[in-house]
Amino acid sequence: TILNKKIKKIFGLNRANFSKPLQIVEGPIDSLFIQNSIAVAQGDLRIPKYKGNSILIPDNEPRNKHTCDNIEKYLTQNYKVVLWPKEIDQKDINQMVLSGITVKEIQQIINKNTYAGLEGLAVLSSWKKI
Numbered sequence: 001t002i003l004n005k006k007i008k009k010i011f012g013l014n015r016a017n018f019s020k021p022l023q024i025v026e027g028p029i030d031s032l033f034i035q036n037s038i039a040v041a042q043g044d045l046r047i048p049k050y051k052g053n054s055i056l057i058p059d060n061e062p063r064n065k066h067t068c069d070n071i072e073k074y075l076t077q078n079y080k081v082v083l084w085p086k087e088i089d090q091k092d093i094n095q096m097v098l099s100g101i102t103v104k105e106i107q108q109i110i111n112k113n114t115y116a117g118l119e120g121l122a123v124l125s126s127w128k129k130i
Contacts, residue, residue: 008047012038022054023110030057030093033103034110043070051079055114059092060084068128075120082110083120083127 011028016038023037024045031039034057040047043066045056056079061067074081088109090096096106115123 009041010038011041022050023057024054025057025093026059027092033093033097046074046079055080055082057082057110060088061091062127062129065130068130071124075124078117080114080116081120082114083123085113
């Protein structure tokens with residue numbers, strides 16, 4: 001039972017280094033593979049307190065309207081967001097690792113596919129499949 005729905009459920013804050021970019025993912029297991037990452041156990045990845053120093057890493061769900069709407073909202077608010085390249089079929093980081101993609105390769109993909117603002121909205125329009 002959730003006692004207070006206004007308080008975010010965040011996994012990994014105790015190991016985060018706030019002097020480096022903070023990578024925010026959806027699932028706690030995903031956060032274990034990525035350096036300096038935390039997981040928000042709810043659909044909304046935004047943590048306004050860390051906006052200027054965070055990269056939002058949503059699951060790879062270009063057919064999910066809720067995910068696409070959230071990404072659009074993040075980009076409109078000028079958060080940095082990862083949009084997974086088309087050659088990535090897996091839904092999340094855990095599945096990528098299980099399929100044989102190394103953690104180093106995943107981090108390189110994240111670094112190469114992080115967008116913000118208008119550029120991100122342009123990439124999102126071709127990324128989403130809804």
